[in-house]
Amino acid sequence: SYELTQPPSVSVSPGQTASITCSGDKLGDKYASWYQQKPGQSPLLVIYQDRKRPSGIPERFSGSNSGNTATLTISGTQAMDEADYYCQAWDSSTASVFGTGTKVTVL
Amino acid sequence: QVQLQESGPGLVKPSETLSLTCVVSGYSINSGYYWGWIRQPPGKGLEWIGNIYYIGNTYYNPSLKSRVTISVDTSKNQFSLKLNSMTAADTALYYCARGLGQGGFDYWGQGTLVTVST
Numbered sequence: 001s002y003e004l005t006q007p008p009s010v011s012v013s014p015g016q017t018a019s020i021t022c023s024g025d026k027l028g029d030k031y032a033s034w035y036q037q038k039p040g041q042s043p044l045l046v047i048y049q050d051r052k053r054p055s056g057i058p059e060r061f062s063g064s065n066s067g068n069t070a071t072l073t074i075s076g077t078q079a080m081d082e083a084d085y086y087c088q089a090w091d092s093s094t095a096s097v098f099g100t101g102t103k104v105t106v107l
Numbered sequence: 108q109v110q111l112q113e114s115g116p117g118l119v120k121p122s123e124t125l126s127l128t129c130v131v132s133g134y135s136i137n138s139g140y141y142w143g144w145i146r147q148p149p150g151k152g153l154e155w156i157g158n159i160y161y162i163g164n165t166y167y168n169p170s171l172k173s174r175v176t177i178s179v180d181t182s183k184n185q186f187s188l189k190l191n192s193m194t195a196a197d198t199a200l201y202y203c204a205r206g207l208g209q210g211g212f213d214y215w216g217q218g219t220l221v222t223v224s225t
Binding site for chain 2: 001055090097
């Protein structure tokens, strides 16, 4: 079965850039999405189709996807960005799969 | 404003079948998009269960495919999940969501906790 691997945790200082990776075999051939989930809340879509931002998502969230790795970048990280982040891949053969999740801590 | 609301039993006995419904408001299922189910065991990550396209095509997680059925009722603007042979490993928060054509769920329900226990 297809698997997506993320680092368990990422720490970042306020105002700095956080990068969260998502690794999977030939992930660049699929579409990647990213979700932010805060405690007690439903996931929030922050990036879809590799690099598109839904309406209302701040510009500091950006995405890329190439080779075997998709990356979510948070520029100018704020305390409110502290959350769990999940990647998701979709293609017509594997349908959908979520990554293992990354806890982002803003120190 | 698109809203989704899950409903169903909070407690299911082992070996029984779970039935959940997701009522959609603010958008007509007939108009398009995929409609999906995702679950999250307590303290753990997200697991995709399956999607249904508004015209009825279904896509399931291979690891759950033998136990899952997703259906849509456009007259009631809702879709449903059935998961049979439930075990303790199926205890989770179950979410319904609207799926974009090529990945991404942009609207989510609040989730409903399902516990499998005698």
